[in-house]
Amino acid sequence: MSISRRKFLGWLGTAGVGATLGKTARAASNKHFDGYPNSDGVLFDDSRCIGCRKCEEGCNRVNELPAPERPFSDLSLLDTKRRTTAKTYTVVNRYDDTVSERGPLYQKVQCNHCLEPACASACFVRAFTKTKTGAVIYDESVCVGCRYCMIACPFEIPTYEYDNAFSPRVMKCTMCYPRISKGLLPGCVEACPTEALTYGKREDLLKIGRERIAKFPERYVNHIYGENEMGGTSWLYLSSVPFKDVGLREDLGVTPAPKLTAGALNVVPMVAGLWPVLLVGIYAINRRKEKIERQEKEKAVATALENARTEAEATLSEAMEKAEKEKTAAIETAVSKALEEAAKASEENAGDSAGEDAAKKPSEEDS
Amino acid sequence: MEKGRALLRWNVVLIAVVTVLFMTNSPVVLGVATQPKKAAEIRADIIHIDSMKAFGKLERPGVTFLHQKHTSALEKKGKDCAACHLSAKNPALDMERMSTMYMRLKDTSKQEVMDIYHDNCISCHKETKAAKEASGPIDCGGCHQQQVTVISSWRPIGMDKSLHYRHSKAQDNKCEKCHHEYDENTKKLIYAKGKEGTCRYCHGEKTEENRISMRLASHIACIDCHRQTMAKDESAGPVYCNGCHEPGQQKLIETVKDVPRMKHNQPDYVFVKTVASHNKKSNPPTQMNLVPFNHQAHEKYNDSCRVCHHAALDDCVQCHSLEGSKEGDNVTLQQAMHRLKVDQSCMGCHEAKLNNKSCAGCHTSFEKKRQQGTASCVNCHMIPPSRLTNEAQPAEEMKLAAEALGAREAVTVTYDDEEIPETVVIKALTNIYEPVKLPHRKIVNALFNNIKDNKLANFFHHEKGTICQGCHHNSPAAKKPPSCGSCHGRPFNSKDPFKPGLMAAYHRQCMECHKAMDIKKPVSTDCIACHAKKS
Secondary structure (H helix, E strand, O other), rough: OOOOOOHHHHHHHHHHHHHHHHHHHOOOOOOOOOOOOOOOOEEEOOOOOOOOOOHHHHHHHOOOOOOOOOOOOOHHHHHHOOEEEEOEEEEEEEEEEOOOOOOOEEEOOOOOOOOHHHHHHHHOOOOOEOOOOOOOEEOOOOOOOOOOHHHHHOOOOEOOOOOOOOOOOOOOOOOOOEEEEEEEEOOOHHOOOOOOEEEEEHHHHHHHHHHHHHHHHOOOOOOOOOOOHHHHHHHEEEOOOOOOOOOOOOOOOOHHHHHHHHHHHHHHHHHHHHHHHHHHHHHHHHHHHHHHHHHHHHHHHHHHHHHHHHHHHHHHHHHHHHHHHHHHHOOOOOOOHHHHHHHHHHHHOOOHHHHHHHHHHHHHHHH | OOOHHHHHHHHHHHHHHHHHHHHHOOOOHHHHOOOOOOEEEEEEEEEEEOHHHHHHHOOOOOEEEEEHHHHHHHHHHOHHHHHOOOOEEEEEOOOEEOOOOOOOOOOHHHHHHHHHHHHHHHHHHHHHHHHHHHHHOOOHHHHHHOOOEEEOOOOOOOOOOHHHHHHHOOOOOHHHHHEEEEOOOOOOEEOOOOOOOOOHOOOOOOEEOOOOOOHHHHHHHHHHHHHHHHHHHOOOOOOOHHHHHHHHHHHHOOOOOOOOOOOOOOOEEEEEEHHHHHHOOOOOOOOOEEEEEEEEHHHHHHOOOOHOOOOOOOOHHHHHOOOOOOOOOOOOHHHHHOOOOOOOOHHHHHHHHHHHHHHHHHHHEEEOOOOOHHHHHHHOOEEEEHHHHOOHHHHHHHHEEEEEEOOOOOOOOOOOOHHHOOOOEEEEOOOOOOOOEHHHHHHHHHHHHHHOOOOOHHHHHOOOOHHHHHHOOOOOOOOOOOOOOHHHOOOOOOOOOOOHHHHHHHHHHHHHHHHHHOOOEEEEEEEEHHHHEEE
């Protein structure tokens, strides 16, 4: 006896719902990851950026990336919107301010080093690590090249070495992890002539950002981008225009990417843990059912046999009784007959004792 | 096989549904695309007629009415305003006034007003059409259109000093021609001599009891007077929309350069202070050093009295008492004089002047706030209140204020040329470039010459080193200020996170100042314009 597929899916669904309910209860427990304490970050201020591309040059130099086709001093590249590539960890884009006569604004693009990175949560071999310095780093030795990280990243940052046939890597800004571990500045920050990029503890950067907004309220939008976006990022932004006008997505919300999938993914370990129990349980139930059925069947058979036997015995005894009666009756008949004959013979006298025995024998044989 | 056929059928249905949805949303179905696309017309005479709103929700979209298009068409036929607007005797004025409403004097009932529009508009349109002339629509959708295809260039107009002078001159200084007050007893408009103010003091945004809105008041009174003057074949002001509200035509309005002072018993010089007669609970006498104010000069700087006297032509302290009162919306005298980002306060207006390109270079990097207890306070707060007796007559007061202001040195000074280093060699970044030769004296002279004729600037740049502080900030004004490197060192010092490093300090000082002063060269991204290439 087996269970139907429908029944099995039903059980699985119930287990899933149970897991989700448990999740809600946990969310109310007020656990929230604010990033590693004392982790570093960078604050970008577009009111200070002059669009010189020195950051791109600095990044290229310290990360030993291939030389670009056109030199970094060629600012005509800013005429087109660019994205990070496998050969450039960071790019600067120009946004012509059509609203005021402030002149163009520039926006630097690179990995934002989320506090809870989507890339890391999507990676099933744990090639990405959010380090305590704040940098999100990549381990090419475990990467299987599935590129889920590229799909997962809401900022579309990780890129892939498609032109490398044998050992392609996912490429993205590392916040110069090797350098900051040694106490050096990230390449882009070091190269920036105007401190449009400020390096420091993320908590300090938030203070600096708030201070700038408070001192020059007419210069900035009253918001630090990255403070809460996608659960917070280590790279923070100040802007003099709404962030969406300088290419930063405002539709991301404040939930970290891993939380968005946590509900569904939380079911996985639970199902994995429950499966043996579940299947053994189902097996045991089935076994028990079978056992009971067998026992019932045996019992029924036994009862039937018993009944049959009793019945047969009854019939036999009845027949026996009947036979006994008939026998007795026959004997009686024979005896009375014999007695009549004897009486007759005694009446007729002599020589008749031999006849008496002969008359007895046939009557016995008849019954 | 059976399954496949069903799938195919559903596919066809789905495609059909999508196509239908797409088509209904596309302009082809709505018929918009059939009209040739043309650039939207820009006009200053757009009136959105939604009079029916007074009777509840609109059944159809309101009508976008182009007023001047109608007036010019009617003018050609020798018709005037009366073709569409009725006149009636105004009981408060004892004279005929033209109503701004179309073909009626007031909104009577929904049906009646609707009929007035439909009957009159459509019949006129029909007539002109019959005469084979260009005409307006006669179908519902022709007028009641959801989409507005004209763009408004309408600009408000105000009575500035020049315009006021031209009006009073034309009226032989008869203020009563325009200025009036409502008399509760007689329910008439009367002239109160000496109590004239700007129209907006009484006529507000909306019509209230006894006073019509500014919009109505100006359109009724101005246009009526202009029409009457025109009828006398005299030169008159505009009667159509564009004359007052079209930006191009506004520029053509004649401006008188040297407008004689308006006479309203205003002082030439005055002290900003509380006086004994104001000695209410919320208005004790001023203890702070008094501020002498050159009223006469400020009349020249501003277009109208309303810039400062935003609610009435009274003394500031009348409403803004020392401790704040209900009449002044609880804005204290101190706030009224010092508040930033408002036009009517002293500091608000002076601060706005810092956006001037010759000022912005230095002032752009200064936080916009009142400095606490600095020497700059006494630039205005000059006279100890003890020097003014309570019984001082206005004339005496005026004399004292004038003397105090006259004694004030209004001149920007700085060091002599020989004392200013001609060039300063900056030896930073010499690992990549040659040292930078900063034309130091040239820069100082440019900053100085930019502001030496600016009276406001001259009152505040007293010390020889003040102008130096534009760059050599955060240290006392001195002939030999500290070098940049004595404060700015390695960047991102966690113990002093708000201070930029030396490289950024240099670059930002130069670049942000140049940007604020609109100096195009050298371009910020042109490194070798300042840093010579290493040979």
